[in-house]
Amino acid sequence: MSDRTKILLLLAPALSIIIILFFGGLFAGLLRSFNYMPIIGLTEPNFEAYISVFKSKEFYLSFILTFHIAFTSTVISAILAIGSALLLRRNFLGKSVINFLFQINLTVPHLVGAIGILYLFSQSGSFARLAAEWGMIARPAEFPELVFDPYAIGIILQYVWKEIPFIGVIVLANMQSLGEDYESVARSLGANRWQAFRYVLLPLIFPGVLSASVIVFAFTFGAYEIPAILGANYPAALPVLAYRKYTDVDLAARPEAMAMAIVIAILSAVMIFYYLRYTRKKIRG
């Protein structure tokens, strides 16, 4: 058997599954977003769903909110993850226990984190109770709105909680394989600690940070259950809005849901482009 046939046979099952399910799903969504579905008698594609989506104020509010959630969460998580990696990279007493605790929420699903954040930060949650204990508030309503709020603070807190270890573990592995020699050279040449970090270490770990951040951005842009638990009703995050439209009793709303799904897919395609760009750069240099 030639190598060519061998490779083809080895790849065939995996590629079939991914092409049929993943790309098939995308394609079916795309057709449906153009109101094209011969099986139920829709044979003339049109742009109605997109026109109606792009004309609706709710879509723009939702898009801006979702972008804000994804961008803010990613930036805060990445910065705190770099800080955490700097703290944890050296050896210290009890390092293995601390490392385990640092990684523990990697395996805790987002949904559990969202419920935990709800119980901590809602107006009758743990922090509100502490504030009451210290006499800062008298009633739950006096506690600032941190969940179901228009700025999506609760959602961002959840993502930051969950993504610090995700980016952090990647950056930590990156730092440990680099060692501290580069920084030592910079320090011996007269750089101060900040300069050694800013001009030596940061450029070295940056591609890793970026590729992890791209994964986080795409995830936070497209996740459903976190904004569904912690988000305000209006405007809702884009995935929540798409789900609502799709399950609307009015079946005419389904193509609009598909159009929103396509918007999310296009945005993640842009993310993949950057992901590849940065991971390839990292491999090259």
Add this chain to the structure above:
Amino acid sequence: MIEKPTLLSNSFRFITIAMLITWLVLPLIPLAIWSFAKGWFFPHILPKYWSLKAWEYALSDTAGVLDSLWLTIFISAVATFLSILIGVPAGRALGMYKFKGKEIVELLILAPTIVPGIAVVLGIHSVFISIGLTNTVTGVILVHLIPTLPYMVLVMSGIFANFDAEFEDQARSLGASPIKTFWYITLPAILPGIIVGGLFAFLVSWSQYILTLLIGGGRVLTLPLLLFNFATSGRNDITGAIGMIYILPGIIILLLTAKHLSGRSAVGGFGQI
């Protein structure tokens, strides 16, 4: 030379590490407390009364939590098994061979790890309706392959990249059949990768919410769906108990695999959990 840490910088490090770890563990604490609480109302910082009622409910045969637990284990186990079966050969092709179009194949396999589930599942749902796969366990397992399979392929291609095919050739030249060669030579070499990759593929499936909700139509009630329902209906005590049960496999898997975690390939899958 890195200078010796001073007492001041040491205590700064200690305090910031303590704050970091506290923040990372904090959201799990009210869940754990709620599972033992009986009517824990504002402004009580700790429950006035403690109770095992939520746990009794969650672990009783009639409440359906256990059924849901077994169903979730079944779905994740089958999705993992299929991912291993399909992902190992593909990982071998990507890890051991250079071929034309390899970058495109990698791109096709990478795409589902970045594109969010909601973007594809609506389209899949509209097709699955017409072939009768909605509201079925089979349909749910199939869509779970979308996040688990690419992950398994990526892990295995990393494993095969470090695998030396010479050993196989030698076994073959000594007269071993392809099956014997695989069983005695290849499998032992790649088994650690399969186990770690499989455990994390299991967790990726374990944490799926929107794929199960849409394709299962609410009929395939896995643990996360049940958890969501209790959380949004305000039954905090039962939510706490189910939440504790739900995070247990992940913590066990982390304990088992902690030393393998520094590898970037093992970590990438966490973006999906």
